[in-house]
Amino acid sequence: MTTTPRTLLEKIWDEHLVCSPEGEQPILYVDLHLVHEVTSPQAFEGLRLASRKVRRPETTFATLDHNVPTTDRRLPIADPISAQQIDTLRHNCQEFGVRLFDLGDADQGIVHVIGPELGLTQPGMTIVCGDSHTATHGAMGALAFGIGTSEVEHVLATQTLRQSRPRSMEVRVDGILPHGVTAKDLVLYLIGKLSTEGGAGYVIEYTGQVIRQLSMEERMTVCNMSIEAGARAGMIAPDSKTFDYLRGRDHAPRDFDKAVARWEQLPTDALAVYDRVELFKAADVVPQVTWGTNPAQVIGVDGTIPDPANFSDEADRSSAIRALEYMGLESGRQVVDISVDRVFIGSCTNSRIEDLRAAADVVRGHQVSSSVHAMVVPGSGRVKRQAEQEGLDTIFLNAGFEWREAGCSMCLGMNPDTLSPGERCASTSNRNFEGRQGKGGRTHLVSPAMAAAAAIAGHFVDIRTWHYR
């Protein structure tokens, strides 16, 4: 029997298709459902009102991350509305029998950091979460995407999701990344090329020599930001790196070799056809810095702030004018001349152990500039402990960084970690929207190494010229 060649996406889709009722959207089975405190309360409340249960609580995992303090966890939460939201998730998990990684739990952390770390995220799975950066999990060869709260309720009740079949886009990057260029720079570069809506309606599969060479942490950084190009999901075919990463993790399959044999069938077949293909060269990528208020407004660190007059598209031009005004920048200014007030190293994009190692390498033997307030927020309790075992906390603390507890923190500033109006921040997070890190705050997205260097120098630095000690 011959089978039609299929992409990774098609294989996972076909496997999880429950049914396509006549005239309705197809129903897709969900293997893993991740839940956090901000987008779930109304979903649990909906279940309660309709006297419904969680269909498979054992595949549903919850964590507290978006709205939690990153300071001393023994202290009570100052904001009563935040405290209520946190208590609501605790109560809901207890009532519906869902495992919660609570604040005191050693494994608590950002939902997209702990999923892979605990081995919950596995190749070939369908994974959803009420959070747009669920795409992160695609790095393990899963189909993972963000959903709204009504859909969270739908998944809780039915363990399925109504979903129209997405189109597939191959984003192939050939060659090898130049010295000093990281996975973060690569994905920012790709978003700049694809635009913030270039991926709408598609699931991106990243392929090519560069992608194969990336570590699992780096692959997660790339997949994480797929949503910033408008794509619902990003994915990377599993390979021996994926299997090595998973082996021995808490929730990895018990019969691991059998699972690997299954996972080895997942990669896109040689003759499979994507709906769209975009090709890029790694050699073209330099360290990136965003200058505007969406992640596609990005340039190389060796560049200058663009002139909106040069944008041919009317909407792009007016966006750029607004963005420069909000960011307090003039066209023609050298990126390396822009000084920063704050530095944030963290978020589900860049708070894993490798990110902290890269930042610590830059920081070692230096001091944070006297004009900069810098903080490191590990992505999870595990990352934090690992970093402390390696002495990274000492490097950061000695240099003048704050060393915090795990959570989303200043990625979205729902907790007290926010920018003040006008403050300029070099941030390793994923969104530079107006007010994202605090009303009036100005966010520049960069890699962990670039953020660390900006903390030391007080302004952006081309990391390719950094003096490592």
Added chain:
Amino acid sequence: MQPFVTHTGIVASLDRANVDTDQIIPKQFLKRIERTGFGQYLFFDWRFLADGSLNSQFELNHPKMNGASILLARRNFGCGSSREHAPWSLADYGFRVIIAPSFADIFFSNCFQNGILPIRLPEEDIAELFQRASRDQPYRLSASLETCLLTDDAGFSRSIEIEPFRRKCMLEGLDHIGLSLRQSKSILEWETAHGLADSKAV
């Protein structure tokens, strides 16, 4: 869910591209655990000045857009976070229809869960609508899911493209979960085929 058959209302034009969900409803308002009451916070950082007074420069605060229930915007509306608080705040403020050249995927499906009709139109049609809405008088449009037409009373008429399933759900105000639970048998069969069904109640 409230059914959507036809809706006629005043158009508010928001001449911006890439309006993200952080602007639609800023994060400080996501701490609430209810589904309602978000309208007062819609576009908060744009609508209000630092001292809490209305920002008269912001489009939606223009007197002619008072009571608007149809929002007209540029491309990639609703990009960013998956927060359903965005459609909740738009609906609570009174919007039933949003018209733009394109929408972000998650926002687009979230609208349908909340009785808001997102309408995609080609850039030229959007430009035409901005033109028509730019006059001094309040500008009205009608959207009908029965006829699948978007019309004004001065000759503008375009068809509304919508997936048949979504149209049916909107017209009848169907409960999505209830609808899917009708497929419980197929779900259980899938679970059985994948060795997951052991203890599951039907």
